[in-house]
Amino acid sequence: MSFVEYELIDQVGILTINRPEALNALNSTVLTRLDQALDQIDLVVIRCLIITGAGEKAFIAGADVAEMAGMNEAQARDFGETGNKLFRKIESFPVPVIAAINGYALGGGNELALSCDIRLCSENAVFGQPEAGLGITPGFGGTQRLARVIGSTSKAKELLFTCRNIKAEEAKELGLVSAVYPSGNLMGEALKMANRIASQAPIAIRNIKKAVNEGLDLPIDQAIQLEVGLFSACFATQDQKEGMQAFLEKRKDKAFNNK
Numbered sequence: 001m002s003f004v005e006y007e008l009i010d011q012v013g014i015l016t017i018n019r020p021e022a023l024n025a026l027n028s029t030v031l032t033r034l035d036q037a038l039d040q041i042d043l044v045v046i047r048c049l050i051i052t053g054a055g056e057k058a059f060i061a062g063a064d065v066a067e068m069a070g071m072n073e074a075q076a077r078d079f080g081e082t083g084n085k086l087f088r089k090i091e092s093f094p095v096p097v098i099a100a101i102n103g104y105a106l107g108g109g110n111e112l113a114l115s116c117d118i119r120l121c122s123e124n125a126v127f128g129q130p131e132a133g134l135g136i137t138p139g140f141g142g143t144q145r146l147a148r149v150i151g152s153t154s155k156a157k158e159l160l161f162t163c164r165n166i167k168a169e170e171a172k173e174l175g176l177v178s179a180v181y182p183s184g185n186l187m188g189e190a191l192k193m194a195n196r197i198a199s200q201a202p203i204a205i206r207n208i209k210k211a212v213n214e215g216l217d218l219p220i221d222q223a224i225q226l227e228v229g230l231f232s233a234c235f236a237t238q239d240q241k242e243g244m245q246a247f248l249e250k251r252k253d254k255a256f257n258n259k
Contacts, residue, residue, distance in 0.1 A: 004033040023061035024053040047198035052100040059101040060109030080139035087115040100190040111140040122183040128165035201239040
């Protein structure tokens with residue numbers, strides 16, 4: 001079994017973690033296969049990526065405890081570095097990445113979702129970082145991204161310290177997810193959003209992602225200069241000329257060619 005499946009629908013890619021018998025838990029093999037799958041995506045064709053989990057019970061129930069239980073300190077460091085490198089790749093992936101969270105997103109599952117640009121979830125989704133109850137800390141970026149995403153170190157620490165799980169509506173209230181949908185509608189809504197993103201100028205979208213991601217870690221004056229550079233770079237593209245000409249001609253149809 002490949003554990004990771006990839007499907008291309010027009011200009012939208014869908015990566016599915018396919019290990020439902022283990023609630024899509026992340027072991028070393030799954031991490032490797034996911035990393036390989038990302039490397040094989042054609043970035044000339046794709047304009048948005050959706051990541052989801054197989055089945056309706058779990059997005060990703062966490063890192064594989066059965067595998068971690070036998071690790072020593074050195075092995076745990078390797079495992080943590082592998083996961084962090086992969087999730088950083090997702091976070092900095094050139095095109096927008098949507099997490100379609102169907103069910104449990106615990107531990108490493110929540111951490112993977114946090115590395116995506118946009119998070120949408122089903123009504124039965126459950127989020128949490130249960131690591132302290134297992135005698136460990138989050139190892140795939142949870143202590144760093146959770147507070148950044150929800151904008152509250154107090155609430156992030158509460159969830160990390162207490163290991164309390166939260167349901168979909170509370171996750172939305174916290175800003176952890178953008179929207180909550182009935183389970184049967186989740187992928188349809190994710191595809192609808194992905195297709196809308198895919199219809200915009202792809203170079204501009206990539207530059208926006210770069211500006212937001214990199215600018216957040218810079219002083220405001222440097223961040224503005226980053227934005228100005230990416231803004232002006234768009235004017236060397238055919239897509240900018242097409243987009244503005246369509247606006248002036250009051251055309252709804254635009255032929256963005258990623259050039």
